[in-house]
Amino acid sequence: MESTYDVVIVGTGLAGLATALRLADHRSILLVDKQSLGAGASDWAQGGIAAVVDPHDSIEAHVNDTLIAGAGLCDAAATRYIIEHGAEAIQWLIDQGVAFTPDSAHELGFHLTREGGHSTRRIFHAADSTGHVIQQTLREKVRAHANITLLEQHMAVDLIIQEGRCVGLYLQSILNGPVTAISARQVVLANGGAGKVYLYTTNPDCATGDGVAMAWRAGCRIANMEFIQFHPTCLYHPYAKSFLISEAVRGEGGLLKLPPSAGAESGRRFMPDHDERAELAPRDIVARSIDYEMKRLGIDYVHLDVSHLPASFLHEHFPTISARCQEFGIDITTQPIPVVPAAHYTCGGIVTDTSGRTDVPGLYAAGEVGCTGLHGANRLASNSLLECVVIGRAVANDILDREPPAVIPAVPWDDSRVRDSAEDVVIAHNWDELRRCMWNYVGVVRTTKRLERAQRRIEMLREEINEYYASFHVTRDLLELRNLVDVAGLIVASALSRHESRGLHYSLDWPDTLARAVPTVMAPRGLPGTPGHRPHIAAPVRAA
Numbered sequence: 001m002e003s004t005y006d007v008v009i010v011g012t013g014l015a016g017l018a019t020a021l022r023l024a025d026h027r028s029i030l031l032v033d034k035q036s037l038g039a040g041a042s043d044w045a046q047g048g049i050a051a052v053v054d055p056h057d058s059i060e061a062h063v064n065d066t067l068i069a070g071a072g073l074c075d076a077a078a079t080r081y082i083i084e085h086g087a088e089a090i091q092w093l094i095d096q097g098v099a100f101t102p103d104s105a106h107e108l109g110f111h112l113t114r115e116g117g118h119s120t121r122r123i124f125h126a127a128d129s130t131g132h133v134i135q136q137t138l139r140e141k142v143r144a145h146a147n148i149t150l151l152e153q154h155m156a157v158d159l160i161i162q163e164g165r166c167v168g169l170y171l172q173s174i175l176n177g178p179v180t181a182i183s184a185r186q187v188v189l190a191n192g193g194a195g196k197v198y199l200y201t202t203n204p205d206c207a208t209g210d211g212v213a214m215a216w217r218a219g220c221r222i223a224n225m226e227f228i229q230f231h232p233t234c235l236y237h238p239y240a241k242s243f244l245i246s247e248a249v250r251g252e253g254g255l256l257k258l259p260p261s262a263g264a265e266s267g268r269r270f271m272p273d274h275d276e277r278a279e280l281a282p283r284d285i286v287a288r289s290i291d292y293e294m295k296r297l298g299i300d301y302v303h304l305d306v307s308h309l310p311a312s313f314l315h316e317h318f319p320t321i322s323a324r325c326q327e328f329g330i331d332i333t334t335q336p337i338p339v340v341p342a343a344h345y346t347c348g349g350i351v352t353d354t355s356g357r358t359d360v361p362g363l364y365a366a367g368e369v370g371c372t373g374l375h376g377a378n379r380l381a382s383n384s385l386l387e388c389v390v391i392g393r394a395v396a397n398d399i400l401d402r403e404p405p406a407v408i409p410a411v412p413w414d415d416s417r418v419r420d421s422a423e424d425v426v427i428a429h430n431w432d433e434l435r436r437c438m439w440n441y442v443g444v445v446r447t448t449k450r451l452e453r454a455q456r457r458i459e460m461l462r463e464e465i466n467e468y469y470a471s472f473h474v475t476r477d478l479l480e481l482r483n484l485v486d487v488a489g490l491i492v493a494s495a496l497s498r499h500e501s502r503g504l505h506y507s508l509d510w511p512d513t514l515a516r517a518v519p520t521v522m523a524p525r526g527l528p529g530t531p532g533h534r535p536h537i538a539a540p541v542r543a544a
């Protein structure tokens with residue numbers, strides 16, 4: 001590793017790889033990941049990537065579907081830009097060698113699926129492991145490129161802001177090595193979402209909101225953080241981390257029932273009480289109904305029952321789900337599956353334009369970490385992989401179109417006043433407390449009282465964590481916890497400032513949807529180093 005690169009990219013999900021591959025013929029790239037290459041959510045994406053390629057489809061129809069899902073809060077221009085670049089994104093992936101599922105009967109030669117909210121078939125996929133196939137193909141390209149230095153097991157700690165722009169970042173080896181300052185002409189944040197801020201999530205362990213927290217501390221505006229998409233059915237088991245039970249299970253006849261802990265109501269099917277479409281109601285309604293029943297009865301999970309369907313059908317249609325459940329001793333042909341709603345997608349993030357530019361010169365963001373305005377108050381299925389490719393490549397184009405800024409030597413990391421901690425157990429406790437607090441008080445259904453309770457607890461946790469950060473050598477757990485507490489604060493402050501229910505944000509105290517949709521924008525006060533800078537959330541500024 002050198003100490004200076006043209007561009008440092010944080011994160012090797014689809015957004016990071018798309019950016020790196022577009023830039024690498026022209027710039028020296030340092031590509032960093034705190035895990036291994038491509039270990040993020042991109043690899044886990046099952047369904048596919050949406051784009052208008054079929055001549056019978058239209059840009060208007062895809063834009064319209066996205067705006068409807070986004071409940072009035074999408075940025076219309078950004079939505080159109082991303083969708084208009086969909087065909088180019090698919091072509092680029094095909095050119096890289098991605099093998100989408102073929103269909104010789106279709107005039108395009110590819111099989112297109114349709115998902116909830118899409119008015120037609122427009123989802124390119126690779127069976128049910130689209131993300132893995134894409135990532136596997138791009139990973140090989142990245143490893144083979146001479147201009148890309150790949151640094152795995154290294155965590156971005158913070159951005160370095162000098163002379164009013166981003167001039168690099170601090171990196172730490174996950175093995176708790178020293179923190180190193182890296183100088184760069186430009187830095188790209190592509191570090192994914194923040195699902196780990198909740199107790200239950202479908203996201204991988206790396207989804208700790210590091211990018212949002214770093215950008216916030218560096219002076220960027222952060223938007224729409226109250227819109228967290230919850231997947232209604234994640235496997236509930238003490239040893240099963242983040243295993244999603246596909247919505248297709250309900251589509252094929254799975255029934256949601258109350259578990260034995262519901263006492264006299266045990267075994268009762270409850271979805272018909274909530275919506276006439278019962279188990280086939282949209283994702284957010286099912287998640288909200290499960291949450292309602294769990295809170296009403298004080299139960300930890302509900303049951304998803306498919307045992308009435310033929311065993312051969314279940315094994316044929318859901319081989320992965322039945323095998324995974326079996327690993328945990330659940331035979332889905334005879335037993336119900338315990339499930340909970342789980343945080344799935346962070347719709348908000350770092351405010352960027354359609355070139356991925358943030359408020360801080362020299363700093364870009366792409367993928368789930370950013371907020372272009374595409375997802376509004378609710379993400380349309382399969383639009384996120386699309387955004388990763390389109391914005392990742394747009395970031396690269398913007399960097400290539402500009403005169404490269406001069407390298408400014410970054411100030412070295414100073415930890416001369418800290419020592420090793422003797423009580424790391426505090427970090428584990430605070431992780432747990434924060435995630436439970438978010439799950440209990442800032443979940444699918446919200447009230448002002450619960451949000452205020454969460455805010456008080458988060459503030460106390462923040463003080464404790466910041467004191468810890470100022471006193472001890474940093475570790476991955478401590479850094480992630482510090483980021484999570486910042487992200488939690490942003491989610492709660494955003495939720496409290498929205499006096500309506502819209503899309504994924506549902507408040508019992510503000511059940512109506514206002515006529516005018518306004519994004520929630522949290523603005524730190526000025527850039528670091530400028531008078532009045534205060535990157536804390538205690539008094540957020542809500543800008544129109």
Ligand SMILES: Cc1cc2nc3c(=O)[nH]c(=O)nc-3n(C[C@H](O)[C@H](O)[C@H](O)COP(=O)(O)OP(=O)(O)OC[C@H]3O[C@@H](n4cnc5c(N)ncnc54)[C@H](O)[C@@H]3O)c2cc1C
Binds near residue numbers: 012032038344
């Ligand atoms: C189970 C599941 C299924 C999904 N299915 C679909 C689907 O079918 N279609 C669709 O469009 N979307 C889907 N999504 C959403 C989609 O996968 C993600 O939004 C998208 O892949 C995010 O890509 P990304 O490049 O922004 O981040 P990621 O792919 O999450 O990559 C982020 C990377 O950054 C690294 N990183 C994070 N912080 C740091 C740090 N501080 N220092 C260094 N490295 C860091 C991580 O280790 C990780 O490798 C799904 C999500 C999940 C969880």
